[in-house]
Amino acid sequence: MLASIAFYVLSAIAVISAFAVIAARNPVHSVLFLILTFFTAAGLFVLLGAEFLAMLLVVVYVGAVAVLFLFVVMMLDVDFAELKQGFLSYMPIGAIVALALLGELGLVASAAMSADGAPIALAPAAPGAVTNAEQIGQVLYTDYLLVFQLAGLILFVAMIGAIVLTLRHRPGVKKQDIAAQVGRKRAEGVELKDIRPGQGIG
Amino acid sequence: MNPSADYVPFIALPVEWEWTLMKSGQVLGIMILLLVSLAFLLLFDRKVWAAVQLRKGPNVVGPFGLLQSFADFFKFVFKEIVIPAGANKTVFILAPLITFVLAFVGWAVVPWGPNVVIADLNVGILYLFAISSLGVYGIIMGGWASNSKYPFLGALRSAAQMVSYEVSIGFIIITVLLLVGSLNLTTIVDAQRDGIWMWHGFRLFNFGEFPNNILVGVVMLAMLVMFFVSALAETNRPPFDLPEAESELVAGYQVEYSSTPYLLFMIGEYLNIVLMCAMTSILFLGGWHLPWGPVDNPALGMLIFYVKIWIMFFMFAMVKAIVPRYRYDQLMRLGWKIFLPTSLAAVVAIGYYVTFLAPAATTSVAGG
Numbered sequence: 001m002l003a004s005i006a007f008y009v010l011s012a013i014a015v016i017s018a019f020a021v022i023a024a025r026n027p028v029h030s031v032l033f034l035i036l037t038f039f040t041a042a043g044l045f046v047l048l049g050a051e052f053l054a055m056l057l058v059v060v061y062v063g064a065v066a067v068l069f070l071f072v073v074m075m076l077d078v079d080f081a082e083l084k085q086g087f088l089s090y091m092p093i094g095a096i097v098a099l100a101l102l103g104e105l106g107l108v109a110s111a112a113m114s115a116d117g118a119p120i121a122l123a124p125a126a127p128g129a130v131t132n133a134e135q136i137g138q139v140l141y142t143d144y145l146l147v148f149q150l151a152g153l154i155l156f157v158a159m160i161g162a163i164v165l166t167l168r169h170r171p172g173v174k175k176q177d178i179a180a181q182v183g184r185k186r187a188e189g190v191e192l193k194d195i196r197p198g199q200g201i202g
Numbered sequence: 203m204n205p206s207a208d209y210v211p212f213i214a215l216p217v218e219w220e221w222t223l224m225k226s227g228q229v230l231g232i233m234i235l236l237l238v239s240l241a242f243l244l245l246f247d248r249k250v251w252a253a254v255q256l257r258k259g260p261n262v263v264g265p266f267g268l269l270q271s272f273a274d275f276f277k278f279v280f281k282e283i284v285i286p287a288g289a290n291k292t293v294f295i296l297a298p299l300i301t302f303v304l305a306f307v308g309w310a311v312v313p314w315g316p317n318v319v320i321a322d323l324n325v326g327i328l329y330l331f332a333i334s335s336l337g338v339y340g341i342i343m344g345g346w347a348s349n350s351k352y353p354f355l356g357a358l359r360s361a362a363q364m365v366s367y368e369v370s371i372g373f374i375i376i377t378v379l380l381l382v383g384s385l386n387l388t389t390i391v392d393a394q395r396d397g398i399w400m401w402h403g404f405r406l407f408n409f410g411e412f413p414n415n416i417l418v419g420v421v422m423l424a425m426l427v428m429f430f431v432s433a434l435a436e437t438n439r440p441p442f443d444l445p446e447a448e449s450e451l452v453a454g455y456q457v458e459y460s461s462t463p464y465l466l467f468m469i470g471e472y473l474n475i476v477l478m479c480a481m482t483s484i485l486f487l488g489g490w491h492l493p494w495g496p497v498d499n500p501a502l503g504m505l506i507f508y509v510k511i512w513i514m515f516f517m518f519a520m521v522k523a524i525v526p527r528y529r530y531d532q533l534m535r536l537g538w539k540i541f542l543p544t545s546l547a548a549v550v551a552i553g554y555y556v557t558f559l560a561p562a563a564t565t566s567v568a569g570g
Contacts, residue, residue, distance in 0.1 A: 002218055028346060032293070035339070052385075055328035059372075063335030064365060067342070071361055074346050074354075131324050133385055178535065 007047055014040035027073045035066045052132035228320050232309055240472055241271035243512075247472075247519045254523035278465040286348060286458050293347035298463040301340030301470035308333040308477050313388045315490045315503025326387035327375055330481060334371075334436065337474055338364040341438075344467070345455035356454025359444050359530065366537035367435040373545035374429045377422065377552045378402050378485045391489030398493035402426070403486035414559045421548050426486045428541055430517065433478035435537065437471065439518060441525040442533055479514035483507065487514075 017036040024030045038061045045054035140148050195201060245260060245267060252259030260267035285291055311326040313319040323329055338361055345357020379385060381402060382393045394400045399407040403426035406419025435442040444454075451457075456467050483489060487510055490503035497503045528536070 002222065026290075028290075028293075032343070051323065051325045052328070055325050055332050058332035059328065059335055063332060063338075063368065067338055067361055067365055070339075070342060071358070074342075074358075131385075133325065176531065 003047060010040045010043040031070045031073050035062055038062045038066065050132060052136060225320060232320065233306060236309065236473065240469065243476065243515055244271045244472060250516065250519035251523045279462055281461040283461045283463060288349040290347040290349065293343050297340050297344035297347060298466035302466040304333055304336050305470040305473035311387055312480050313391060313489065314507050315500040316498050318500050318504055319388060322388055325385045327385050331372060331375060335368050340470060341455050348458040350458055352451045353455045353457045356451045360438060360455060363444060363533060364436055366534060367432045370428065370537060370541035370545045371432045371436060373549055374425045377425050377548050380552045380556050387484055391484055394488040395491050395496035397495055401486060401488040411561060414555060417551065418555055421551050425548055428545060429482060432541060433482065434521060437475045437478055439475060440522040441527050443527065444530055444533060475518055476511060476515065479511045482514050483510040
């Protein structure tokens with residue numbers, strides 16, 4: 001019973017905060033609600049017995065990706081009145097996208113349910129002594145090693161591409177020479193001068 | 203979540219509810235223990251700092267100043283809460299609460315002794331890592347909600363700093379996981395039960411597997427040092443306290459905070475430091491085991507673990523007293539250009555050891 005209470009509380013928070021992500025007027029609040037949604041989704045994963053996925057969701061999405069989101073959104077200087085102006089002209093396209101997504105969700109839900117409404121596509125939680133982490137490791141690093149490494153390579157290429165596209169070499173920029181900074185000795189930086197009283201440094 | 207099958211309830215309550223009540227009691231006990239310890243750890247921190255500078259430190263309230271932290275507590279609580287007019291009120295109040303709560307939540311999986319643990323998660327170390335990576339939210343929200351320049355700059359610095367050092371902490375944890383073959387914290391501690399030569403920080407002394415212990419020992423000793431430095435950076439402790447560098451940013455993200463919200467920030471910050479001390483002793487210093495042999499008595503184990511936390515905290519206090527503050531670009535360089543490649547290389551080296559060199563007994567999971 002405790003598990004079902006936890007499920008209903010978590011899913012209610014997840015749905016409400018997901019709605020608040022698009023309803024909030026302040027973009028920073030939107031990101032904060034997004035983080036709350038991720039967090040409750042991690043809680044739902046734990047209830048399903050997928051604790052490893054839950055922790056990864058928190059570490060990767062909440063702990064790293066969303067921080068960078070928040071970072072960027074806080075730095076934005078957006079004029080909200082201007083943003084709201086084009087809202088009606090984008091409305092039809094937005095509605096089509098939303099309808100298509102809703103249809104897809106319905107298809108997935110109908111595929112995962114049998115006729116009497118019981119879920120059929122869900123795998124049973126970790127059978128026996130094999131933990132989540134081991135199962136996922138088995139799939140990623142043994143069964144589909146090559147595909148997984150290829151996916152990593154593609155991401156790597158995308159990252160290098162993004163860096164190359166934004167990299168500019170400007171002339172006349174002062175750069176730090178770390179080796180010179182670290183290798184600096186006291187004799188090069190400090191000079192002792194013997195100053196006579198009343199004369200100062202001439 | 204499941205009470206064990208042979209569990210006999212002693213009150214006429216459903217087993218599930220009674221189990222919940224029992225766990226709540228344990229949580230309360232740990233919280234009180236932590237808060238009371240924290241009062242004295244704060245005093246200890248200031249005393250160490252003072253001793254290094256040839257001062258006496260707090261010595262007026264109570265004998266040897268022992269009650270100083272309690273006096274500070276009442277002073278904080280009875281002051282007025284000032285919320286700046288331009289602040290985002292909800293987020294402003296929420297930020298210290300998040301820091302405070304997250305600092306406690308991590309302790310749920312920390313094993314204090316043999317079988318003394320609130321939640322013995324399979325993925326305990328990942329849970330700790332996840333919770334410690336959330337700590338940045340309190341700071342960044344507080345800095346943003348204050349709607350002021352210095353707090354915002356402090357928050358941005360802190361976000362960049364904590365995200366950077368999390369990466370190397372993650373890799374350092376992986377080296378330990380490779381040696382143990384489990385994500386469970388109790389298993390990690392019990393893998394080090396034989397004595398100091400099995401503690402992950404001091405595998406160099408494991409003369410039983412002579413040539414290989416030098417590879418593992420040197421790498422893991424380096425990992426212990428790097429984990430300690432990364433923990434300093436992750437908790438915004440000096441010499442990495444740039445988010446609140448008082449010479450540049452007044453007090454960083456907490457400039458606008460006063461009274462109880464400030465107190466919550468401070469308690470959260472110090473509890474995170476203590477959590478990092480606990481993590482260091484679990485991962486590298488044998489948890490509740492003695493240097494010369496295993497401990498199976500829960501009470502003795504708790505005491506040993508508690509003493510190890512204090513010793514690690516002493517190290518944190520000494521670093522604060524002795525080392526001057528890093529420049530921001532040096533901090534970033536250390537994190538990304540030195541710690542990240544070194545810890546990656548260490549993961550490769552330990553992986554090589556576990557796969558090809560380790561005796562069959564220690565490759566229980568990772569090898570098979």
